[in-house]
Amino acid sequence: MMISKVYTTLFFNICIVLICFAQTPSEFIHIDQFGYLNNAEKVAVISNPIIGYNAAESYTVGGTLQVRNLESDAVVYSAAPMVWNNGAAHDQSGDRGWHFDFSSVTASGSYYIFDPSTGHRSAPFEINANPYAEVLQAAFKIFYYNRCNVPKEQPYAQSNWTDGDNFSQDFQVRDAFDQNNAATARDMSGGWFDAGDYNKYTTFAHDVIHDLLTAYEDNPTVYTDDWNIPESGNGVPDILDEIKWELDWLYKMVRVDNNGGADGAAHIKMGSLTYAENVQAPPSANTDPRYYAPTCSSASLSIASINAHAAAVYDDIPGMEGFVDILTSDALLCWNYYLPFHENAAWETDCDDGTVKAGPADWDATKQIGNAVVAAVYLYALTGDVTYSDFVADNINDTEPFVINSLGSRHVVLMEAILYYTTLSGADPTAVNTILSFIANQINVDPGSLYDFYDFDLYRADVPDWVYYWGSNSAKSNFANLFHVFRKYNVVPSANAGLLKRSNEMTHYFHGVNPLGIVYLSNMYEYGADRSANQIFHLWFQDESDWSDALTSPYGPAPGFLVGGPNQGYSGSFSPPANQPVQKCYLDYNNWDPEPSYEITEPAIYYQSAYIRLLSNYVNTATVITKDNIGVIKNCIQIHPNPTNNYFRVEGNLAGHTIQILNANGSVYSTLTPNGSVAVIDVSDLPAGMFFVRVQDDFNGNVVVEKILKMN
Numbered sequence: 001m002m003i004s005k006v007y008t009t010l011f012f013n014i015c016i017v018l019i020c021f022a023q024t025p026s027e028f029i030h031i032d033q034f035g036y037l038n039n040a041e042k043v044a045v046i047s048n049p050i051i052g053y054n055a056a057e058s059y060t061v062g063g064t065l066q067v068r069n070l071e072s073d074a075v076v077y078s079a080a081p082m083v084w085n086n087g088a089a090h091d092q093s094g095d096r097g098w099h100f101d102f103s104s105v106t107a108s109g110s111y112y113i114f115d116p117s118t119g120h121r122s123a124p125f126e127i128n129a130n131p132y133a134e135v136l137q138a139a140f141k142i143f144y145y146n147r148c149n150v151p152k153e154q155p156y157a158q159s160n161w162t163d164g165d166n167f168s169q170d171f172q173v174r175d176a177f178d179q180n181n182a183a184t185a186r187d188m189s190g191g192w193f194d195a196g197d198y199n200k201y202t203t204f205a206h207d208v209i210h211d212l213l214t215a216y217e218d219n220p221t222v223y224t225d226d227w228n229i230p231e232s233g234n235g236v237p238d239i240l241d242e243i244k245w246e247l248d249w250l251y252k253m254v255r256v257d258n259n260g261g262a263d264g265a266a267h268i269k270m271g272s273l274t275y276a277e278n279v280q281a282p283p284s285a286n287t288d289p290r291y292y293a294p295t296c297s298s299a300s301l302s303i304a305s306i307n308a309h310a311a312a313v314y315d316d317i318p319g320m321e322g323f324v325d326i327l328t329s330d331a332l333l334c335w336n337y338y339l340p341f342h343e344n345a346a347w348e349t350d351c352d353d354g355t356v357k358a359g360p361a362d363w364d365a366t367k368q369i370g371n372a373v374v375a376a377v378y379l380y381a382l383t384g385d386v387t388y389s390d391f392v393a394d395n396i397n398d399t400e401p402f403v404i405n406s407l408g409s410r411h412v413v414l415m416e417a418i419l420y421y422t423t424l425s426g427a428d429p430t431a432v433n434t435i436l437s438f439i440a441n442q443i444n445v446d447p448g449s450l451y452d453f454y455d456f457d458l459y460r461a462d463v464p465d466w467v468y469y470w471g472s473n474s475a476k477s478n479f480a481n482l483f484h485v486f487r488k489y490n491v492v493p494s495a496n497a498g499l500l501k502r503s504n505e506m507t508h509y510f511h512g513v514n515p516l517g518i519v520y521l522s523n524m525y526e527y528g529a530d531r532s533a534n535q536i537f538h539l540w541f542q543d544e545s546d547w548s549d550a551l552t553s554p555y556g557p558a559p560g561f562l563v564g565g566p567n568q569g570y571s572g573s574f575s576p577p578a579n580q581p582v583q584k585c586y587l588d589y590n591n592w593d594p595e596p597s598y599e600i601t602e603p604a605i606y607y608q609s610a611y612i613r614l615l616s617n618y619v620n621t622a623t624v625i626t627k628d629n630i631g632v633i634k635n636c637i638q639i640h641p642n643p644t645n646n647y648f649r650v651e652g653n654l655a656g657h658t659i660q661i662l663n664a665n666g667s668v669y670s671t672l673t674p675n676g677s678v679a680v681i682d683v684s685d686l687p688a689g690m691f692f693v694r695v696q697d698d699f700n701g702n703v704v705v706e707k708i709l710k711m712n
Contacts, residue, residue: 025119025530027425028059029113030459033512033519034135034528035126037618041504044100044113045120045459045513051094052515052584053576062117065100070124071647071680077105080617090458092242092465093515094581110622123512123530129622136619137227138527138560143242144229145540145558146605148200148249149189149374151284156229157464160555165542166283169200170292173270176291176355184578186256188270188292191249195604196537198286199271202253202299203232203361205246206371206607209306211414211481211609212243218488222619231293236317247327250303253556254297254330262330264337266268266299268351269294269361276387281545296351297341298363298371300334306373307331308378328382338525370399370414375419381424391419393428396435407442407450407465409478412485412610413585415439419489436491443492450479450559451486453505459583461509468582470599473510473520477610480506484617507618508613510562515583522561522603523550526675533563535590537602542591561603562611572596626639631669637695639706646684648708650695660694661686686710
């Protein structure tokens, strides 16, 4: 019996389902493996590879495709797939294909796509009112797993990803340029590991915090206080508790003198001195000293910008008044330190000389100008001081988009800030007109066909070729976020429908509607993925460790890390990723010496925050229950239907349980170890007769046994 699918649905606040198929889902039928909202547009992509690593494969779709109910196998919809682009090959993927629109299927349930002419079937998927709720929580949880200086313990960490405390050396971090001087030692504990390495960066936190704060502001009811982190239940939304973990570390990155005074200068990063240090798995195994890099105008600006935004958000949370005072104080302190560099056009742009490895963490002058405008917007909103509004008005035309007359995915945080500025009381009217006119012109002219849905991409998530470099998944997330920002502020009302459709399809791209047919999040099988990123470049989950591969190592990487994505600039020799159409420049691997997997599969907190911000737009507070007659029996285990022809369900809290199917003589036909709360088991290959289903709690030894009558 082959276990080939795990997908998500809600089951009394437990949202994991394990499906066991005798047939592997087709690699040629691409759907959102987590599912679709009831009334969403739903289009499956059927592919026939022509160019690339899988060009030897071939598929011709039948004249009719069906949507079938997963449990009853009833056909609920059928139609002819529509050939894409007159049968031409798509240059970015090297595939020909078809689109199968099944948007008319709106009833909640579990389904799959079936090609009756070939027998190919898609992975199962859900249609319901809230299909991505647990996916969002899994993606959010990676920040907890990336926390520095805290053990990962149950129940907050799943048992496969527990670890002891780590990096105690961060409480005594010395100056990288005065390494032997104990007087330079400072407490720089806390914060998040930035990416695949364990280092921590002040400037890299900028967009991350803004993204997460905006995700919360745009959809606060989704972010509740029960997402299973150590602070859950304290009356503060868990996303704000998680952000605070990083904010508390940033407070420590502001330079202090021997008397504890601070002048607003901030250190740009901290970490190891060589690539051979602090590279063990798990994080708790690392004991090499760590060092901090110099202060920099960009680091001070980053903290000023972040803290000003954060202070306004936390000001609405009861009991956070003292924290808001700290955020505000440091925002002003760091801004005032940065401002002379700006006024004298003397930005520090070469602070990070690589002594502390990884990075580089510098910002050029253009980026500092743009982020200074971001900071000024939030400082104006926080304080009402007109000098910050004047700063926006005086500098808006010097920000990169206005200078180059173009917008890119890297401008999301800036666009959010300046459009927010246009809504503030007392905003400079000339600046407001400049901002709105510029963005409206970009949308109306639509350079690169970015701001409406055009059917240029077989996989329906079109972006220019230049996006498919290092971190392409982050860039695609941020394009979708840019579309949402323009809709949110209603800049060009007539464009809103196209912008929404563009962002919808970007979301499906990450969930399996891509040439590889994979979910670009790590180890998401228990949340609904049929094919997921199995390996990622992360020092905890590194090659040959117990956490290396979701399918072949004891544990695999923790769920929910967004990988970097296809990269046509890959410098290694493996093919793929090399020598492929741009959307196929990807390989599921984490070997980093000598082959640079970090160029392909490395996650990063800024990739993650962009994806979370995007997915937040598609999550709501609806509770979804897949069956009206869910019962509770001894040990909360239910087994049905009985008798059965082809499948039966085992329902309950099945994590830590073993399921066995035995015949009347006690011989074991199959043993399963599900991780979720529902196992749907295919028994169509068993003979007719009486069988026993034995479910054992591996922790306490409790056993539930029920007879199942298998019919012909």
